[in-house]
Amino acid sequence: MSGKDYYKILELEKGASKEDIKKSFRRLAHKYHPDKGGDEAKFKELSEAYSILSDDKKRAEYDTYGQTFGGGAPGGFGQGGFGFGDGEGGIEFDLGDIFGAFTGGRGRRVSRGSDISVDITLSFEEAAFGVDRKLIITKQGTCKECKGSGARKDTTYITCDKCNGKGKIHDVKKSILGSFATVRDCDKCIGKGEMPKETCKNCKGSGVLRAPEEITVKIPSGIENGEMIRLSGYGEAITSGIAGDLYVRVHVTPHKELKKEGINLRMDLNIKLTDALLGAEHTINSLEGELKVKVPAGVSSGEILRLKGKGISSHNQGKGDLLVRIVIKTPEKLSRKAKKLIEDLKNEGV
Ligand SMILES: [Zn+2]
Ligand SMILES: [Zn+2]
Numbered sequence: 446m447s448g449k450d451y452y453k454i455l456e457l458e459k460g461a462s463k464e465d466i467k468k469s470f471r472r473l474a475h476k477y478h479p480d481k482g483g484d485e486a487k488f489k490e491l492s493e494a495y496s497i498l499s500d501d502k503k504r505a506e507y508d509t510y511g512q513t514f515g516g517g518a519p520g521g522f523g524q525g526g527f528g529f530g531d532g533e534g535g536i537e538f539d540l541g542d543i544f545g546a547f548t549g550g551r552g553r554r555v556s557r558g559s560d561i562s563v564d565i566t567l568s569f570e571e572a573a574f575g576v577d578r579k580l581i582i583t584k585q586g587t588c589k590e591c592k593g594s595g596a597r598k599d600t601t602y603i604t605c606d607k608c609n610g611k612g613k614i615h616d617v618k619k620s621i622l623g624s625f626a627t628v629r630d631c632d633k634c635i636g637k638g639e640m641p642k643e644t645c646k647n648c649k650g651s652g653v654l655r656a657p658e659e660i661t662v663k664i665p666s667g668i669e670n671g672e673m674i675r676l677s678g679y680g681e682a683i684t685s686g687i688a689g690d691l692y693v694r695v696h697v698t699p700h701k702e703l704k705k706e707g708i709n710l711r712m713d714l715n716i717k718l719t720d721a722l723l724g725a726e727h728t729i730n731s732l733e734g735e736l737k738v739k740v741p742a743g744v745s746s747g748e749i750l751r752l753k754g755k756g757i758s759s760h761n762q763g764k765g766d767l768l769v770r771i772v773i774k775t776p777e778k779l780s781r782k783a784k785k786l787i788e789d790l791k792n793e794g795v
Pocket of ligand 2: 588589590591592593594595596645646647648649650651652653
């Protein structure tokens with residue numbers, strides 16, 4: 446708030462009279478009226494300046510300190526009315542009402558269709574590698590026949606009789622600042638000013654149609670369970686507006702052996718005691734198929750073998766590793782012969 450020169454904004458000198466302030470505001474408010482092709486930001490600034498300088502107490506504070514204190518920020522007065530206590534026969538006007546007239550003009554507000562959300566379930570592999578998943582979604586979509594225009598092919602256009610081809614409907618709103626013309630889109634031609642002589646039979650002229658639509662969703666590699674993909678503009682279409690968005694929530698089925706940790710994969714490998722002692726080669730099922738793993742002699746239970754680059758390829762983090770944790774399975778039962786051999790080993794100090 447501070448630093449703004451409210452006098453300059455209202456094109457006034459510092460000791461301007463209350464009458465001058467009012468006159469200047471009225472003149473400039475007309476000039477910058479947003480619905481007359483003016484400048485909404487500028488208009489708000491004017492209103493802010495006026496709300497301070499028209500209030501004796503706030504003006505005194507502003508003149509002294511260059512800002513105002515308490516009573517809420519200047520410019521935040523849109524809700525309340527305030528009065529011209531003098532002159533004009535004590536006429537009061539409600540600013541909320543005037544702002545309503547300025548900003549309530551439709552036209553500038555683009556209508557938007559609803560968002561849709563769907564859930565999909567992916568296998569562990571699909572989530573790891575990424576996949577193109579086809580979805581069939583029944584929704585309000587753009588009519589294929591007329592591509593959303595609502596017009597029959599090769600039809601001629603006629604001028605809208607409600608707005609005389611202007612596409613806008615003007616209303617007049619009276620306020621202390623004078624009469625303001627508010628403008629809104631013509632509801633008959635939806636702001637276009639003209640209408641097709643013959644409407645599209647497929648969508649009955651609405652340009653949108655409820656139908657099943659096939660949508661291909663590109664699932665990036667390495668997507669996590671619970672992540673959401675947003676497809677902008679794939680939601681419900683709407684006549685003369687923009688379509689909503691489609692949200693796809695991804696559920697990933699867990700893998701029997703592999704666990705995902707970011708871009709790395711983890712798994713356990715059960716090996717025999719003798720494999721741990723002598724070393725061995727094991728075949729494991731990685732995401733990319735069978736892989737041979739060399740288990741070094743003397744490996745301990747819990748030790749991790751890292752297979753570089755055998756993890757998940759992420760679209761933005763490169764490629765992860767496969768971490769294989771060694772689990773030594775001690776035999777539960779021993780044959781008489783095995784027991785004898787192990788006792789020999791014990792005697793060897795193993
Ligand atoms: Zn019209
Ligand atoms: Zn159509």
